[in-house]
Amino acid sequence: MTALLEIDELTVRIGDRLVIDRVSLRLDAGDRLGLIGASGSGKSVTSLAVLGLLPEGAEVTGSIRLGGTELLGRSDRELSAVRGRRIAMVFQEPQTALDPLMRVGKQIAGPLRRHRGLSRAGAAAAAVALAVDVGLPDPERLVRAYPHQLSGGQRQRVGLAIALAGEPELLIADEPTTALDVTVQAEILALLDDLVTRRGTALLFITHDLAVVAQVAHRIAVMAGGRIREQGLTEQVLRHPADPVTRALLAAARATGFPALTRKWTP
């Protein structure tokens, strides 16, 4: 079977720095892969490479295939038919990812018109339906609000609605809950889980948080210094970490994580 996304020996140089070093990853339809690592490990650059959003002057070799079709070397125009339509992205900071001057309904309607060819009225109605889907309260009123009028959690729900508007086959989520409070994070993770399950969307989830990735991903890949150090089923990798980088990440997560040992109450 052809993989949905197949990254093969991807290497990225920016200036004289080797940022990504022979990275190979594979995602099948509906699969959920967690990409973990410390800051600067190369995980975000990998996702930007998939979207063809690397900074100008980046030197890229290897291969990135979506459903068997090569994405590397494509023109910006060709890639814009892929971005938002077949691959969509949710960012860490919903504050900066949204246009502050545009009502959120219009921001959700944009990709609906662009990628699904809906009319202005049709897109407006579909935007409200999407707002309902992502659990925004009072969606009829909320689509007329501007981003600054929403809470951080609501903004991230809008970010998800925009990403899902084009009905992508692959959703890339780059630290989507890092900027949120824990109770809001729990809601957004539950929502994300529900949405990708119902729609059969494949998920590439980028995070530094092992506790979060253990909840979300079927498989994980551990990055450090631009390389994949280890990958496999989530439980396998976290139960029997083979690479020193994974072990160090686990040890640090244990040393700072919430000690769920002696709880005398049920959530």
Place this chain on the structure above:
Amino acid sequence: MTAQEPLLVASGLHRRYRLPRARLFGRAGERHALRGVDLSLRAGESLGIVGESGSGKSTLVRLLLALDRPDAGTVSYRGRPVVVGPPRSLRWFRREVQVVLQDPFASLDPRQRVGAIVAEPLECLRVPGDHRARVDEVLAAVELDPDTRDRYPHEFSGGQRQRIAIARALAPAPRVLVGDEPLSALDVAVRVQVMDLLQSLATDLGLALVLVSHDIGVVARLCQSTAVVHHGEIVEYGLTSQVLDDPSHPYTRRLLAAVPELPLWTNQ
């Protein structure tokens, strides 16, 4: 904990902010950022203040540090009232209570050498003694090389910069260190190192810690007692083990249940 008099005491702290007018002729609304907060910290004690955005924890820190005036209530240090006023009037307090902020990229002056940055509170607060020697001492205490003093902040990683910020806070030999999310901007491996450093400094120097954080794992490990702030009130306050193991307030339970945990099977 010793059974001595508390160092830092807050009682009945109230702070409200006026909201921007929603209508031209309407009345401006008010937001009660803090509503009657009581806290007390003994020498050598470590207190965690936990809450989410908008809970009022930052307002509480500003009041505890005498950076802002409460609408009602008082802060006192060893029985002496701490009143916001001209900088000179608070020198005694600033020598005793110091702060480490969240972002070590924003809190260090990029145009000053580390030595000058760390010596700054010694000069501003007119601390007597050999400042140069004191800078070397505190740089050593945070496990940085002595030649650090001649370099600039941009030459250091986030974790090292946070060590510099801690050294600066320690310079006037305070008895209380307030950390406002001091570990949140750090990568997890670095976070462990700085957390361990704070722990050992607290023990070695007999420092009292106030750690404001949304990260319950860190508070659980560093703090003997924990206060949970929600909507401007302390909804739960007690020994950390008690608060985490057997929370009585529904909000605390909701908060703790939301914290992502490593699956238990990873502990093997």
